[in-house]
Structure formats: C-alpha cells, structure tokens
Amino acid sequence: MSTAAVNEMEFESAEAAVLPLHRRIVEFVRRNPNLSLGLLMVAIIIFVAIFAPWIAAKDPAELNVVTGRLKPPSEEYWFGSDRFGRDVFARAIFGGRISLTVGITVAALAVFIGLMVGLLSGYVRQIDAWLMRIMDGLMAIPGLLLAIGFIALLPAGIETVIIALTIPEIPRVARLVRGVVVVTREITYVEAAVAAGAGTARVIFKHIMPNTFAPLIVQATFVCASAMLSEAALSFLGAGTPPEIPSWGTMMADGRSYLSSATWIILFPGLFLAATVLSVNLIGDGLRDLLDPRFAKEV
C-alpha cells in the first residue's frame, strides 16, 4: 500500500471519528443500504412479535363462530377473520413468534454444531476424510426430505421441527468452516503459535476459530431465512407446527379451502413471512458485502 493511500485512510478514519453520531449513521446507511433496510425491518418484526399481546387488539385464539366467520378486512378485523371467526391480524402477529424462534434457533444450532465438526475435520487430519464423506452423504439428501424423514418418526411439535431443520444445514456450515481452517492452518502465525508451545485446543479456539466468524455470520443469516421458509412449508403441509399454535404456515394451511372466498386468510401471513425472509436475506447480502469485500462484486 502506498504512503498516500495510508494517509488517506488515516484521514478518513480521523474524519469519521469527529463526525457527529447522526452523520455517521447516515453515512453507514448510504454505504450499506441493503444491510440497513434489512436490520430496520427485522428490528420492527422482532419488536412486533415480542409485544404482540399489546399490539393486537384481540386474542389470537378467541373464537367467534356465530357472527364473525370469514369476515373481510374491516375496522373490526384489520386483516379479516378466519373460519372460526379468529382475528387474522392478531394471529399473523403472534405467528411471527414461531417463525423467528424456529429461524434463529435453527441458525444458532446449525452454526454451533457445524463449527465444531468443521474445526475437528479441518484440524485433525485422521478423521477429516471420514467426517467429510459423512457430510457429503448428508448433503446429497435434499434438505426438506431429510427433515420430513425425521418428522415422520419424532413426536409432533416445534422441537421436532427445529431438530429436523437443523440437521440438513450442518454439512454446509461444516464444509465452510473446514475450508477456512485448512487454509488458516498453514499460515505462519499458526505455525508460530504451535512452535511457541500452544496446545491444540488453544491453537484451534484462539488462533483459528476467529477466522471463521465472518463467513459464519453471513451463513447464519441464510440458514435462518431458509429455516423460516421450510417451517412454514412443513406447517402448511400439516407436518410441522401443530395446528393449534398460530404460525404463518398453519394459518396458510387453514386458509387453503377458502382461497376463492376469503383470500385474506392466506394473503397476510404469506406477506409477513415474505417480508421477514426478505429482510433476513438483505442482512445476509449486506453483511457479506461488508465483511468480505472480495465477494461484494460477486453474487
């Protein structure tokens, strides 16, 4: 790097430091439009899901079979009502809790297990080939089918959905981590750490693992997005979240028979789900551009 470039960088960071907070935020948003939009949308969605009981005027489980069945959107039912007279708006807001819980838990579990498998495989050469063959085999089974295989065996419930959706995601994370480890392992500073007498655990966790964090965060967002879509698909098929719990997938399954007469039952949960997945994907794209400039021009 030339001296001029270094000076310019110092100048830029000095300038950034003296900028007032709101100017720095504006600058960040200008440079990372996708990431900012995604973060804002996810923040709103999480806020709405957490404070659902205070935002929704009605109880999502409250029935009104006598006078409130299949009512179109109105002042009383903002998003209309379903075949039991339940408020679609309240259910859509509460449904976000399931999607977010499943998405975030699956992402966290898949990243944690995948990280462990990847570190082990990348650093311990004796088991590398074996572990990777197993991962290849797991990856050859289309994810939703593998999930369905587990769901057919485990008792119905959200825990089952989470387990079933986590397992197909592990190999991709493990492969990613292994790739980083295999490269990092050969870098001189790792050699130096080993030479200085650092133990295996210390080398792996202190010197190698931090290099995997940037790609892992990006991967986690994509796992989260795909888990939310899969949960909805499974619940829609009747093989996911039990029907008594309001989730976007079960709501859409409910509305299926009323597609021509009461489209709103399907329309709104789908819009909520699409907006949530879209904002998580925007965060993923934005983070990838931010954390790894090499990829910024690619995908």
Place this chain on the structure above:
Amino acid sequence: MFTYIVRRCFAAIPVMIVVGVFVFLLIHLTPGDPADILADEDATPAEIEQLRESLGLDKPLHTQFLIWSGNIATGDLGTSLLVSKPVTTLMAQRIEPTIFLAITTLTFAVFLGVPLGVMAAWKQGTWWDHAIMIFAVLGFSVPGFWLGFMFVSKFAVDWTIVPAQGFVSIREGFGTFLHHMILPTITLGSSYMALITRITRATVVEVLKEDYIRTAYAKGLPPMKVLFRHALQNSSIPIVTVIGIGFALLINGVVVIETVFNIPGMGNLTIEAVLDRDYPVVQGVILVFSGIYVLVNLVVDLSYSIFDPRVRH
C-alpha cells in the same frame, strides 16, 4: 476422456452408500422402539411384535442393514405399511407427473434465469440490473406455495384463464398438458430461477472484464454475439454447477407444490406417507430422490468436459 467418466462415476458410489446408511439408520437413531413408532396408536403388543418380525426389526442391526441393502440392490424398496403394496409400485404410479413437472420447471428456470443474469451483467449498475436483482432476491424470499396460491386466486379463480389444479398427461394432448403445467412450473421455478440469475450475473460480470471480451468487441462483433458466445460460454462451469446444486430446490419444492396444485406425483406421495406414518414409503422416496440428485450432479460433473476441454485431461 473415458477414464475421466469412469472416475467420476465411481466417486458417486461412496456418497450413495452414506445416503443409504443414513436412510437406514434414521429410524434407529430416533429415540424409542422402531416397531412402537411405526405401529398404529391403538395397536396391541402382539400386533407390534408381529410388525417387528415382518420388518425384520428383531434381527441384529448389521444383519438388518445387509438384508435391506441387498433388497435395494435387487430393486426392492420394501412394502407400504398402509396399502400392502411394494413401495416401487406406488412410486411407479406417481412418477410421471413429477418427471414432467421437473422438466418444465428446469426448462423455465434455465431459459429465463440465464438470459436475465446475462442481461443484468451486461447492464451492470443500471436500473435494468437493479430491477433484475430485486426480482432475484424476491424469488428467494417469497414462499413458493404462497406464490402458487396467489397465482391461483388471480389467474384461475378471478380470470379463469388457467386451471387451478390437477395434472393432465401429455398423451392427452400437449396443449392441455402445458395449460395445466403453467402455474405449477412458474411457482416451483421461481426460487430456482432466482438462484440461476444471481450466479449467472456474478460470473458474467467477472468474465466481461477479461481482455478477450475487449478484443471481441474491438473486432466489431455485435454485443449479443459477444455476450452469448464469448462471455456466457466462459461462464458456463459455475452456472451448470449451480443448476446441479439448485436441483435440490426443485426436489424440495416438488413436495410442497404438488400438494398446492393437487398433482398426483411423488411429492404428493411423500406427504401422504409422512402424514400416515408409512415409513417404508418415506424411506424409499428419500432414497430415490437423493439418488436422482446425485445422478444430476454426476451429469453436471461430466458436462464440464463439454464446456471446457481442459477438464478432460
């Protein structure tokens, strides 16, 4: 060339073995007694015992695996618990709609996704590029089955220009067949197309920076020829790779979209089997779909040598 093909084919074998072991172990890895899980909720202990014996679950695990894999090698995927028919028979009755849906979807996704990606790369930074990329991100984010319902509600219910559901065999006329396929194909292909568009744009953007592209323009070739002959051909390996990997999207989607449109195919069979806990059928479907997926990616691997002669050596 021949050794290259043979080597690639052999590489697929260990993958299929691991898949087989997984599918076999699935039921043994889940907590609880397999016979208990598979039996009806109100089955008597004697019935459970009978089921255990008929499925061979009373034998040691390795014996079970040998019998099971031996049966698969001879084309026997077991017998449905529900209708007492061989799993292969059930699949054979359902395979036709799925194959045709896969063909139309693949055609739709590739023949729309690739040109869109090339277009976005060519017009990089313009509103064309932005519009196509927004379209692609949406394709990833919008749930396929919901999109299907929205299409049905607009085009089939409101405007009645396409049928809302069902499948018509190609033997009953190509026109009616295609008419029934339009909505399922677009619905199933949307995320697949989005994936292909993104990777095509990314690869072509890089290739367009190469010197030979400048040379091609400089010698006066029309832009379309430069794009599709020079740029696209040199981008083909990453693109076909993603088409292969993305085939999993298609398989996952088939399971859901066939239910949306009431298409009596393999995906529909899968869901019926899961809801009925007809485990041999679930196992067979997973195995066959995985086999197809591995095969598609093997073909993709072999196709590299068509696009890039250097691969052959």
